[in-house]
């Protein structure tokens with residue numbers, strides 16, 4: 609039996625009475641107030657439209673800045689150039705502990721953890737450089753404030769490992785300086801004023817580009833040609849490894865071919881506008897360079913190889929001769945025909961020739 613039901617009905621009836629009472633009171637209030645106010649007026653005339661606001665500035669396309677590099681055309685071009693370059697093929701890969709820092713992808717990454725020495729774990733097999741040797745993740749994605757950072761692995765100034773007192777700061781090109789730096793210093797005289805050339809590899813090795821560009825590292829004889837100041841040449845101040853070797857990478861030169869595009873010279877030298885013009889601009893250097901070679905051959909410091917080239921002849925030489933031989937080897941290893949620093953290269957050659965006269 610449901611004993612709650614009658615009670616519930618009573619409650620509902622009471623609520624109903626209270627509801628009707630409130631309803632009739634409300635209706636009375638509305639009625640009396642309608643009587644006090646007059647009838648509603650006609651709607652007013654529409655106001656004149658306001659002047660249009662100025663258009664906002666266009667927003668930046670969220671990915672446009674990324675697509676400048678991250679697209680198929682760029683990737684194909686860069687990869688093709690790279691595949692044909694000396695970095696991508698590395699015909700002179702090396703596995704030795706003293707060599708891997710510059711001559712292998714593996715050793716280079718390891719070398720960046722400790723730049724004060726170039727001696728690292730020997731490898732069983734060395735790989736040529738790859739994209740990740742020089743690029744990592746972007747440092748920041750804040751392109752608006754930081755500019756595109758090209759995701760370079762390092763752009764830190766480089767302390768030369770053969771002379772820790774020298775730090776080179778070439779901006780983006782610091783990446784290159786890590787490897788394109790010398791492997792020995794200029795000769796110093798013993799108590800008899802001589803120097804012993806120990807083997808036919810005497811000299812600062814082939815990576816002398818960074819110091820030649822900066823105008824240092826050579827043996828400075830007291831000669832009639834003034835040695836230009838360190839860092840003074842226009843090629844050091846207003847050009848860079850990347851501006852000459854990676855200029856406009858849209859063809860077979862520049863970019864990731866690292867072959868000099870003559871267009872990188874033209875803005876400063878309007879007449880140097882072709883490969884041939886670059887070669888011609890080396891003439892004065894090679895005239896002096898070959899004169900020095902001849903003098904060193906006469907002094908016995910150079911000897912001819914079976915292949916017909918010239919190489920250091922081991923032996924004991926007066927320091928002026930050993931210094932001249934060092935300069936010859938440094939400018940040979942630089943491989944630019946003096947272009948990296950024409951003023952410094954020619955001053956070294958002139959004074960070296962004078963010292964051998």
Ligand code: HEC
Pocket residue numbers: 671673674675676677678739740743744745746749751756757758759
């Ligand atoms: C100036 C050229 C350039 C621009 C602009 C650029 N990138 Fe990159 N980005 C690179 C290069 C170079 C790499 C390294 C490529 C490689 O290792 O194959 C890279 C790598 C990356 C990677 C992989 C990172 C990793 O951890 O390996 C991502 C993700 C990336 N970019 C996203 C972006 C985005 C998003 C933008 C736009 C906001 C952008 N990039 C703009 C050149 C650029």
Ligand code: HEC
Pocket residue numbers: 694695697698699700701709710711712716737781783784785786787788849850853866867
């Ligand atoms: C990991 C060390 C390393 C870095 C970093 C590096 N290079 Fe090289 N580079 C080499 C080596 C080693 C060779 C010679 C490769 C061979 O003959 O096996 C070379 C070759 C070259 C050549 C070509 C020589 C030829 O015979 O065609 C040029 C030009 C060059 N580098 C310029 C640069 C520039 C510019 C940079 C910076 C953007 C740079 N390199 C960064 C190690 C490096």
Ligand code: HEC
Pocket residue numbers: 700702704706707708709710711726786787788789790791813814815941942943
């Ligand atoms: C500090 C970096 C560095 C170290 C360490 C180094 N090299 Fe090199 N080496 C270079 C660079 C850079 C070039 C290429 C320069 C060029 O093409 O003008 C080069 C070029 C060469 C070449 C090619 C020479 C030619 O005729 O063009 C050989 C061979 C070579 N190195 C052997 C070695 C050996 C062997 C070792 C270890 C005993 C070694 N390198 C250590 C930077 C280095």
Ligand code: HEC
Pocket residue numbers: 677678682683686687690695737738739740741742743758760780783850851854857863864
């Ligand atoms: C020896 C070092 C080195 C290697 C290896 C290298 N890059 Fe670069 N890359 C650079 C440098 C330096 C720049 C900046 C050039 C500048 O400032 O003008 C750059 C710029 C770029 C850019 C932006 C500018 C452009 O050329 O479009 C892209 C994209 C790029 N690299 C992709 C790659 C890819 C992909 C690979 C592998 C196939 C690669 N890089 C290998 C050094 C390297």
Ligand code: HEC
Pocket residue numbers: 781784785788817818819821843844847848849850852853868886887942943944945947948
């Ligand atoms: C003023 C422009 C300029 C600057 C700056 C410059 N180079 Fe060069 N470099 C040249 C020219 C020109 C050659 C000769 C190449 C030719 O005739 O094709 C050359 C040659 C080289 C070679 C030898 C190439 C070969 O075929 O054997 C290497 C390696 C090299 N430069 C690396 C560098 C490095 C590393 C830097 C920065 C420290 C640098 N260059 C700065 C213009 C420049």
Ligand code: HEC
Pocket residue numbers: 841842843846847852868870872873874875876877880886889890947950951
């Ligand atoms: C930023 C401007 C600039 C660029 C880029 C440049 N040069 Fe120069 N170059 C100069 C200046 C300025 C001098 C004279 C400097 C001096 O004698 O002290 C000079 C001197 C020279 C000299 C010596 C001329 C002489 O009579 O002694 C040669 C050769 C040369 N440059 C070749 C080149 C080549 C090749 C390139 C391109 C790979 C190039 N330069 C790129 C500014 C530039």
